[in-house]
Amino acid sequence: MREYVHLLVHEEGAALWVTMNRPDQLNALNPVLLEELRSLFSELYLRRDVRVVVLAGAGRAFCAGLDLKERRSGGFSSTGAHLDYQRGISEIVIAMRRCPQPIVALVNGAACGGGFGLALASDVRIGTPSTRMNAAFIRIGLSACDMGVSYFLPRMVGSSIAAEFMLTGRFMDSERARELGLFSRIVEPDVLEDEGRAFVKDMLNATPLGLRLTKEALNCAVDAQGLEAVIAMEDRNQVLCARDDNYKEGIASFLENRPPNYS
Template sequence: MTEKNATAYKTLIVEKRGGVDWVTMNRPDALNAMNRALVDELQDYFGRLYTDHSVRVVVLRGAGRAFCAGLDLKERANRPEDAATGASPQAGLVAQRRISEIVMRMRRCPQPIVSLVHGPACGGGFALALASDIRIAGESARMNAAFIRIGLSACDIGVSYFLPRLVGVSVASELMMTGRFIDAARAERVGLVSEVVPDEKLADAAAPYIEEMLTTSPLGLRLTKECLNMSVDAGSLEAAVAMEDRNQILCAQTNDFREGIGAFLGKRRPEYTDS
């Protein structure tokens, strides 16, 4: 059963399919560029997820011909207080943090996020894709750190954090210092996306990932995302192993662990209760 727009957003469509939220950025005439409303609604949506364990997986995508073409520069030109070079450094920083908070909430929420990227994913749209846990690209996907092409630094909205961790410093330097586009085929070669499929097959391609994640225990999946986040920046092997040990002991105390063992031995699908 699909429940649409449980929250009354204007620029996001949220379809709830069991434990999966299908979230569509819905400004197709503007290539889903991030205006004030979309920024606020993305921030609100991902902020709500932190304590909403009814949602187990999030799929993020764009309506129309693009994933997200970045910030809506036309709107920002008419709102000088929103620009990074606005009325004052203080006002500019407040506006900037409203946007960067989105990717921090994406990493903070315990649900894995699968981005289905087609068409342009530029600037802020690139950042949304990078902040996701899994990226699947349509054949039309073209991504770039567009900020450097409009007189800003390419280091924006978490890109300087995520990109070198995903593709290495050399490729990240190339993409960020030139602003050049990376297409779907090369993105797959360098490990930026998991696979490339025809645009019309993106939802179908996501299905096996979702199915496999839904057959894991809810707590185990949440703790895996948390531990992965922390291990990327762990100061030592010991720090990463300490987090892993904590996760295993916590999960081993749950009814879901006993159900998982029983399902494995009985060669059946587990029925988890998140308890």
């Protein structure tokens, strides 16, 4: 595991806990933090020892979006150079969806702009009463379509509600987010980590292969051409899982009412 400047990263068994650590800046995304997030999620693709990822922000915010005080200065030499820089940012959410580990986001406080994108790119989101999210890009002279927000949000809440928040930059509080299905739970900040651990524990009851293939199939089902395409993916997954060495242990642990011991 590499050393990071703005990320706190530690492993607990098969779970990787990742905390954005710029609390005095509300974990705003400066160039170093952007590179570290992109690198971490890209490297997870080939790590089979990590089965679940928990993403959080230190202090009183999840992530306030791009750090405008540390944004790249001096402009770009060309449109192509600017596009390369932009794609370096958007690659983070692509890597988050591509990595086979489910990502549990502990979203406390502000999740704005890029922070909103990070939350939406996660698989499970848990909020607190102080959580506030918005597509802040449109409030700083940009389009609200950034870091996958225009892909994730309409698929999760529908086109009209997505347009409401993206065209205005309005804030969405935790209760509205839960009503819309964006949050699985809303808990007090002092039990947010415990709630994350409960999700990790339940996810680790799945076989390593079953967990990875479930995330993969969910990703594909969102954009599948129809029911038959989804069923084909499901059938493939079930056959692969049933032929995996851990399948018998999964059955045995269920019948014996005990925690599984997967190889």
